[in-house]
Amino acid sequence: MKKRSGLYIIVVAAIMLEVLSAFQYYATRNMLEKQLQERAQTELALKAIITKLVTDNTEKSLKSHIREIRSNLNTPDSLSDVLTWIIKYHSSRSGAGIAFKPNYYPQKDTLFEPYVLHTESDEFKVMQIAGKDFDYTRNGFYKEIMQKKSASWVGPYDVKYLHQRLISYAEPITEEKTGDTIAVLGIDIDTRYVAMSINKDHLYPSSFTVMLTEDGKLIAGPEDPALKKKVEHVIDIINDSAITKVLSDNGRTTIAEYRDPTNGKKGHVFFANMKGHPHWQLANVYYDDEVYGALRQLRINMLLMMVAAFAILGFIIWRFFRNNQKLQKSLLKEMRINGELEMARDIQAKMLPTKWPPYPDRKDVDIYGLLKPAREVGGDLFDFFIRDENLFFCIGDVSGKGVPAAMVMTVTHSLFRSTTDHEDNPSNVMRNLNKTLCQGNDTNMFVTLFIGVLNLPTGRLHYCNAGHDKPLIVEQGSIRQLTADENLPLGVFNDIKYETEECILPSGCTLFLYTDGLTEAMSCDRQQFRLHHVKERLVHICEQQIADATMTVKDMEQAVNDFVGDAEQSDDLTLLAIRYTPPENTLVLDEQVTLHNDVKEVSRLSTFIKDVMTHLGIGKPLAPKLRLALEEAVVNVMEYAYPRGEKDNIDIRATYDGERLQFIISDNGIAFNPTKTASVDTTLTAEERPVGGLGILLMRELMDSVNYERIDGRNMLTLTKRIERQT
Numbered sequence: 001m002k003k004r005s006g007l008y009i010i011v012v013a014a015i016m017l018e019v020l021s022a023f024q025y026y027a028t029r030n031m032l033e034k035q036l037q038e039r040a041q042t043e044l045a046l047k048a049i050i051t052k053l054v055t056d057n058t059e060k061s062l063k064s065h066i067r068e069i070r071s072n073l074n075t076p077d078s079l080s081d082v083l084t085w086i087i088k089y090h091s092s093r094s095g096a097g098i099a100f101k102p103n104y105y106p107q108k109d110t111l112f113e114p115y116v117l118h119t120e121s122d123e124f125k126v127m128q129i130a131g132k133d134f135d136y137t138r139n140g141f142y143k144e145i146m147q148k149k150s151a152s153w154v155g156p157y158d159v160k161y162l163h164q165r166l167i168s169y170a171e172p173i174t175e176e177k178t179g180d181t182i183a184v185l186g187i188d189i190d191t192r193y194v195a196m197s198i199n200k201d202h203l204y205p206s207s208f209t210v211m212l213t214e215d216g217k218l219i220a221g222p223e224d225p226a227l228k229k230k231v232e233h234v235i236d237i238i239n240d241s242a243i244t245k246v247l248s249d250n251g252r253t254t255i256a257e258y259r260d261p262t263n264g265k266k267g268h269v270f271f272a273n274m275k276g277h278p279h280w281q282l283a284n285v286y287y288d289d290e291v292y293g294a295l296r297q298l299r300i301n302m303l304l305m306m307v308a309a310f311a312i313l314g315f316i317i318w319r320f321f322r323n324n325q326k327l328q329k330s331l332l333k334e335m336r337i338n339g340e341l342e343m344a345r346d347i348q349a350k351m352l353p354t355k356w357p358p359y360p361d362r363k364d365v366d367i368y369g370l371l372k373p374a375r376e377v378g379g380d381l382f383d384f385f386i387r388d389e390n391l392f393f394c395i396g397d398v399s400g401k402g403v404p405a406a407m408v409m410t411v412t413h414s415l416f417r418s419t420t421d422h423e424d425n426p427s428n429v430m431r432n433l434n435k436t437l438c439q440g441n442d443t444n445m446f447v448t449l450f451i452g453v454l455n456l457p458t459g460r461l462h463y464c465n466a467g468h469d470k471p472l473i474v475e476q477g478s479i480r481q482l483t484a485d486e487n488l489p490l491g492v493f494n495d496i497k498y499e500t501e502e503c504i505l506p507s508g509c510t511l512f513l514y515t516d517g518l519t520e521a522m523s524c525d526r527q528q529f530r531l532h533h534v535k536e537r538l539v540h541i542c543e544q545q546i547a548d549a550t551m552t553v554k555d556m557e558q559a560v561n562d563f564v565g566d567a568e569q570s571d572d573l574t575l576l577a578i579r580y581t582p583p584e585n586t587l588v589l590d591e592q593v594t595l596h597n598d599v600k601e602v603s604r605l606s607t608f609i610k611d612v613m614t615h616l617g618i619g620k621p622l623a624p625k626l627r628l629a630l631e632e633a634v635v636n637v638m639e640y641a642y643p644r645g646e647k648d649n650i651d652i653r654a655t656y657d658g659e660r661l662q663f664i665i666s667d668n669g670i671a672f673n674p675t676k677t678a679s680v681d682t683t684l685t686a687e688e689r690p691v692g693g694l695g696i697l698l699m700r701e702l703m704d705s706v707n708y709e710r711i712d713g714r715n716m717l718t719l720t721k722r723i724e725r726q727t
Contacts, residue, residue, distance in 0.1 A: 005606070018306060020286045020444070020541070021302050021303075021306070024319045024327065025295070029292060032295065034248055036268075037201055037249060038442070040248075041250070041252055041253050041270070044253060044270065044271075044284060047282050050197050051197070051198065051211070051274065051282070052191065052276070054197070055278060056436065057090070057628075058090075058169050058189065061090070062185060062551070063151075063169055066173065069173055069185060073552045076108065076112070078532070080114050080116055081115050083097065083115070083116040084124045084126075086187060087118050088656045089125070089421075091193065092190070093236050094117070094118050094164060094189060095118055096115070097115035097116070097185075098184070099183060100113065100182060100183040101146070103184055113128065113130035113136055115128070117628055121608075124655045125402055135429075139144065142170075145184050149172045151169065153168075153169050153278040154367065155219070155238060156217065164191075165192070166190060167189050167219060168189070171186075172184055172185075173597055191219055194324040195211075195221055195222065195223055198211060199222050203286070204289065206283075208221065208227060208231075208234070208285055209222075209283065209285045210282075210285075212282075213281070214233065214279045214280060216238055216239040218231065218235055230261065230262065230285070234258070234269055237269055238281065238283060240271070244256070252272060253271065255268055255269070256268065260287070265287050265288070265289060266288045266602070267291075268285075268286055268288070268289055269283055270283065271283035293604075294431060298326065305323060306319070348406055352381070353369060353385065353411075355366060356550065357550070358384070361385075363583045364456050364580070365456060365579065366581065367384060367393075367577070368553045368576075369553065369576040371574045372557075372569070372574070373572045374569045374570060377402065377403060377405075378402075379572060380395075380396065380397050380398070380574040381395070382396070382574055383417065384576075386515075387420075387579070388675060389705040389707040390453050390707065391452075391454040392420045392452075393513075393576070394449060394450060394452070394467065395450050395574060396412060396448060396450070396468065397515040397517075398445060398447050399489075400445060403500055404445065405445070405714075407444050408437070408447060408491075411436075412463045415432070415437075417427065419432045425453075426451040426454060426463055426464035426500050427498045427499050430466055430498040431496075431498055433490055434490045434496060438491055445491060446467075446491040447490040447491055449468055449489070450463065450466070454578070457583060457718060459505045459580060460504055460505075460711070461511075462505075463484065463485040464500050464501065465486065466517075467487055468489075469519065470483075470516065471512060471513045471515060472511075472512040473511060473513050475509040477539065477542040479538050483501070485499065485501065499706050505580045507580065510578065510580075511547065512538065512556075512575075513575070513578075514556075514575050515574040516571065517569075517572045517573035518534060518556070518587050519531050520570070520571055521569075521570070522570050525564055529563050537559045538556075543587045549577035549579045553575045557573075583657075585657065586658075587655050589654065589656040590651065590656075592603065592617075593651050593652050595651060596644050596654065597645075597648045597667075599638055599668075605631060608673050609626065609654075613627070616723070629703070630652075630663050630665075630719065630723075634650060637674075637715065638650070640669075640672045642669045642670075647665065648668055650667045651664075653666075659723075660723070662718055662721075663719045664717070665719075666717075667715050668714055671710050673710075675706050675708050699719060704720050705719075705720045
């Protein structure tokens with residue numbers, strides 16, 4: 001009886017344990033299902049951001065070249081140069097073309113569509129693709145854009161002679177006077193680039209992503225031919241209204257069951273439409289065996305262990321608790337949140353400058369920066385780079401912390417880099433960033449940002465502030481705040497008017513920039529570091545004669561760490577120090593000539609250059625090239641700074657300090673920046689080529705730097721070449 005009772009107890013205990021185990025299994029599976037919904041939604045959102053970056057940059061690039069297209073309408077053969085520039089630095093763009101209305105150019109054929117193809121060998125092939133075999137006026141999207149006079153995304157469509165499947169963004173070109181639509185300007189994107197971008201990383205090894213148009217046509221999917229049937233099945237599921245589909249718990253994605261047509265494996269399709277325009281669809285496929293495989297294996301193991309546990313009730317209980325702990329650990333391992341966040345932190349860190357010192361060969365500037373996120377990823381950012389002897393830099397702070405702030409930080413950093421690649425004015429850069437960050441900002445996140453452009457030869461600092469803490473200027477033991485307008489942060493209102501301010505940085509000073517993670521760092525007794533502590537520490541740094549930027553930042557970091565103690569870091573901390581130390585070299589040569597605004601004066605310029613070259617012992621082949629570049633630069637000033645032929649003087653100063661030869665051209669004409677002139681087409685003949693174009697090309701290729709500034713109403717163009725003095 002006791003044995004039966006014992007057996008009965010064991011059986012009952014085993015049944016209860018099995019019931020509890022089954023409950024645990026299904027509860028855990030339910031948790032994994034919800035987790036999969038959240039992670040699928042996050043992955044779709046990231047793929048959408050990647051796609052939007054491509055489409056937004058394409059749209060902005062096209063719109064920014066409309067005016068340049070209009071200015072070249074009188075010379076149709078030059079339009080290919082503009083098209084080349086549109087696609088030149090963008091790997092996603094396979095081509096660009098302009099389709100004019102029939103007979104727009106009488107000297108051309110009835111149909112005229114100049115097109116530039118970006119080949120796989122990274123060459124740019126200029127073509128006229130319209131003709132008998134290709135009549136673009138029959139294309140539906142051409143007719144639609146010409147009639148509606150509005151831009152649109154079109155495609156996808158296959159181009160047989162290019163062996164490519166493309167999507168295109170097209171916009172009408174109108175005449176400024178009449179407003180009539182005369183042509184359609186379009187940029188083509190190879191869908192293989194889109195496919196590669198959206199299928200680069202996935203949560204699970206067998207998962208893949210498909211992009212469709214709003215009406216369900218395939219744009220891009222995995223390139224592997226073995227996945228073709230799987231992609232077609234995904235498209236059928238999305239487009240078939242008879243198939244049962246459900247919304248996720250938060251209603252942001254749609255879910256449908258999926259069975260692999262090649263091996264019968266079960267899974268689920270998660271898909272959603274991208275916000276805004278284009279309203280494309282993104283779909284991810286996840287297989288059940290990868291999502292729930294570890295959980296199912298654990299379930300089998302628990303059943304086997306419970307069968308063995310029938311012998312002793314205590315052993316059963318002990319085994320139950322042990323396996324329950326294993327289940328929890330496996331669940332945490334399956335989630336892999338910590339690993340993913342660590343990967344995100346590494347990616348974010350690699351976006352910021354990592355080489356210290358960044359410019360070891362330069363003596364005029366010393367830079368060091370530091371970013372310590374409060375969590376695995378953060379919302380602070382800083383960046384800098386030198387272009388044309390101008391140091392571009394920024395520091396910013398995104399509202400909030402964690403992954404949302406990190407995503408906004410990533411977008412802001414990318415926008416700063418892409419905008420400053422062609423824009424020198426900090427206020428224009430700030431307005432560009434603000435306009436983009438305001439678009440679709442449903443979460444009401446904002447960014448405080450400070451942007452500066454420091455001209456290294458002159459020390460002139462142009463800057464713009466968007467609600468960020470004002471930088472501090474450290475000079476000979478005195479600390480003062482940079483005078484700057486407060487302004488609202490980015491992402492609040494899209495019509496804020498940001499203005500550029502300027503000042504002169506004294507030689508030997510340090511510009512110290514920081515985020516509020518420094519002044520609001522909190523100690524264990526809830527005291528904040530505050531600005532006066534920062535100034536006191538900077539004074540201490542000066543007294544210790546710590547001159548370089550690296551020690552300035554590290555000393556400040558140590559000071560705030562000592563202040564905070566064991567308290568948990570409450571906010572991201574970012575520090576950036578820029579020490580400006582222009583060299584005071586003795587000039588070996590300092591000559592100047594003043595010319596009248598007349599091309600006949602070029603002969604005097606040639607004599608002046610020849611004397612400089614002779615004095616420095618510079619001969620062929622460098623001397624003729626320097627002479628040609630300088631003559632072309634001066635002719636450009638005469639032509640464009642004085643468009644009405646006003647009489648005035650142009651000063652040309654030549655200096656050499658033993659390392660750098662500089663030609664400084666200054667005039668009182670209208671603002672004219674030759675460094676922004678479009679690149680010359682070297683395939684044209686000398687008669688067809690615009691005046692001055694070759695000289696500008698020569699300046700860019702020959703000189704180490706070409707720097708333009710507008711100072712006190714004067715154009716200042718400085719051409720610099722590092723030359724070892726000839727003996």
